[in-house]
Amino acid sequence: MEISVTEVSPRDGLQSITNLVSTADKIELARRAAAAGIRRIEATSFVSPRAIPQMADAEDVLAGLADLNDVTLEALVPNLRGAERAALTPVHDWVCFISATESHSQANTNCSVDEALARIEPVVALAKNCGRTPVAAIACAFGCPFEGVTPLEETIKLVKVLAEMGIQRIKFGDTIGTAIPRQVATLAQKLTADNPEVDPVLHLHNTRGLSLANVLAGLQAGITSFESSIGGTGGCPFAPGASGNVATEDLIHFLHAEGHETGVDLAQVISTGKWLEEQLGHSLPAHLLRVGPIGTLVSFNDVKRAKG
């Protein structure tokens, strides 16, 4: 099966890092991902620079990626002010964030879910007006740090409102890494049955080691779009307990091993992960940064020597 993988490291992977990553490094990270064959990149966020200083260079990052003609660039566009900035850049897909739970909405954006939906409307309108595509990302689609497991109905309720706004592509964020295969399968079945016009994207975290089991459940239920972050970087600053996105290295490795096609060169993703470790000055959680892909052979003679 042909699987679409969106690289989110330039935005989601870096946004929680306190030390400012240089604009040049962000651009290089995204360009390396593109060179590896990734065709969708969440490059930055038009959030207020005061709220997240790491994303203050959104315009410059996107300018540095403007020539990547075969890549769909995405950016978070939280409100009309952000949309007015995004309209002046080459970013094509505008991602509107919405929390599935009231508590996370308040913690993350200081407003209720309904108020957040109201903020999205002018962003969607402007996107359509200037030839861009509005996309939605539902945070805490599976679980919330404050409210526990998110009832499926809450997530589906949002899907219906967003679909009515004309949003087709919807990302389902496992913000704190609590999704389980049963939830993923149930959500996917419900979407297929009730909202076949929606193009679902799974955004998973490996907080409890479950990310690839959830990918498997998603694939089995017909989901073909996933998000991941090189190195396994990332995590929501306003979601305590959140940690690393599923690593692009591990996701691509898994998809290829299972016989799916991604158009992505695993070796180049791994070398980008190693490059990112050097830039950040510490190791990252991706398994494939520590061990070779399946089929990597070791020398039998070395073992005999080691045994003496």
Place this chain on the structure above:
Amino acid sequence: MEISVTEVSPRDGLQSITNLVSTADKIELARRAAAAGIRRIEATSFVSPRAIPQMADAEDVLAGLADLNDVTLEALVPNLRGAERAALTPVHDWVCFISATESHSQANTNCSVDEALARIEPVVALAKNCGRTPVAAIACAFGCPFEGVTPLEETIKLVKVLAEMGIQRIKFGDTIGTAIPRQVATLAQKLTADNPEVDPVLHLHNTRGLSLANVLAGLQAGITSFESSIGGTGGCPFAPGASGNVATEDLIHFLHAEGHETGVDLAQVISTGKWLEEQLGHSLPAHLLRVGPIGTLVSFNDVKRAKG
């Protein structure tokens, strides 16, 4: 579904550690696992103390567990010499190791697969003669560090020989963490079709982040017995690239979240993992040792305060 989990940390989890763990700590580790509700424990190995000094206290470890009446104790019994030692102890299930590939057989036991099968025969005979149960463990059942992916036919060929010897319980070892869900599903389907008398046990490693995806595939294919190691300790000393078993903390957490029953108390397993980290003096890879189970709530007020 009722799932059986075998705890392998006292043997597989500790055998590669160079510093000797005290016999008392090994006994405490196994007793804590039993107290948490685990009903099968791979407690030690009757391998030569020269080959693996960490397992030299096999008799003493088992003597310290003799009163655990509701737990099935397992030990590795590599040859007739080991079997003669095991017969003098309370260990009920004798685990015979066999590699699915010639290269790993040579590296691990200095003999061919056929020679290894010949070594198993007298162990099986003595086990039956003194009222014990012979069990088999197939190493490199999915992949080999020297030969790459193990062809399904090689593993199945061994299953047939072992089943003819009268061995019912067979462990399938993902020795170097290369198993993928497709392989697990295919193996399980083949066993159900051709060898329904075999009781398969999946022994998975998380080397490439795939352990719980493989558990999911196993469950879907009807496998109900899994092995794991507290903390995610372990790895084969003669299989380069091998690393941690799937952690008991993560496996139990996943099984419960998916609605399966194990009879095991997750909180007690986690506290045992923390205890083991203290004894070993370093952190262990189990995810659930770093983050709470699904449903763990954080205080909304703390977040408001942290945001200022």
